[in-house]
Amino acid sequence: MNDVVLDLPGVVSTAVQESATVVEHELMAKNTWRMRLSCPAIARQIVPGQFFMVRIPGRSDPLLGRPFALYDIYTDADGHPAGLDFGYVVVGKMTSVLESLSVGSRVEMWGPLGNGFPLPPSGHLVIAAGGIGQTPFLAVVREALKRRVYGDPARIVCTAPSRITLCYGVRGVEYLAGVEEFQAEGIDVRISTDDGSAGRRGFVTDVLKNVFAEKPAATALYCCGPEPMMQAVNRLAASVRIPTWLSLETPMACGFGACFSCVTKIRQDDGTWDYRRVCVEGPVFPGDKVVFHE
Known part of the structure; x- marks a missing residue:
């Protein structure tokens, strides 16, 4: 080939x-x-x-x-x-x-x-996923736990997180995908469904509030899912001063930055914002830099 x-x-x-x-x-x-x-x-x-x-x-x-x-x-x-x-x-x-x-x-x-997620912290890593947004995180978990190595040159995790929690929200139990693979890695999986058919009835933020109240405190949060869900998760994490990394699901046409169809507003150091191409500068951005549509 x-x-x-x-x-x-x-x-x-x-x-x-x-x-x-x-x-x-x-x-x-x-x-x-x-x-x-x-x-x-x-x-x-x-x-x-x-x-x-x-x-x-x-x-x-x-x-x-x-x-x-x-x-x-x-x-x-x-x-x-x-x-x-x-x-x-x-x-x-x-x-x-x-x-x-x-x-x-x-x-x-x-x-x-794109850029990918940073290497995970050594403390309590919390992951929030909505819908198909859980798909980037199996590799994140396996890398964090030193069970698989990725990249060339290889990325090396020095100290594995002491705890990993996945908060996963979907419409109903029939939409839960890959839960067994995450559980097989020994991580704590918390589920929410809109209709209450599995886990807690409600949104993923309802589950996340409980996790943030537990010890040890979360040291970082990775998130992917529909934009309204990511906005709510990002706001909640900011309220308890937990740094977040968001993987944006912006539609793309080329994938290498030529068409500018996937631009999003990113906050600059001086407080203003500018457009950045999600396919090149992202798709992962620090949560405090993302300017969501109101």
């Missing part, structure tokens, strides 16, 4: 374009799928929180690729990165086409793209 280095303004310098094969495709929850792609060149480099673009070859509708976050990498028999997994919800034309793909199908992809 050949890969092509992408030499484009703003793109990660080591990003490549790769033709990938679907090696697994399974239903995780209602309308929610996990796809595994054989793409060793991207898998060797990608770190938790980065993303990649996927396009269906030979199709003009949809014409453009779509961004997907790393769920996790997988390794070959010798322990070398062989490819990666990503999760998606069937909500539009591109994801409907993805749903129809079977093992052996081919896709075009380019990455890794």
Whole structure:
């Protein structure tokens, strides 16, 4: 399999374009799928929180690729990165086409793209996820616990967090995806559902308030999900002075900063704001820098 280095303004310098094969495709929850792609060149480099673009070859509708976050990498028999997994919800034309793909199908992809999450703190790491927003965090957890190493050169966690808590909110129990994988890593999973069919009835912020009241106190919060949910989580964390890192789910067209379709308002050091491209400067930003739409 050949890969092509992408030499484009703003793109990660080591990003490549790769033709990938679907090696697994399974239903995780209602309308929610996990796809595994054989793409060793991207898998060797990608770190938790980065993303990649996927396009269906030979199709003009949809014409453009779509961004997907790393769920996790997988390794070959010798322990070398062989490819990666990503999760998606069937909500539009591109994801409907993805749903129809079977093992052996081919896709075009380019990455890794974006900046990813910082290495986790040594204290109590809290993760807040809404909807499909849990997908970036399995790799975060495995890296934090020193169970998997990512990146080239490899990122090394010096001291694992003393505690990891995942607060995960969805509409109903049928939409919970990947919970068993997080629990298998030994982390504390707190669930909320809009209809009360699993965990606590209400929003993920309701669960988060209880976690913030517990000891040891949270030292950092990572978050991904719908914008209103991230805004509420960010406001709550700020009220108790917990630093946050938000992975924005802004729609993208190119993935490497040329089209400026994914800009978001980011607060500057002097208190003013300016636009930043989520695909290049993000998708992960400090929570206190993000200016949400009111």
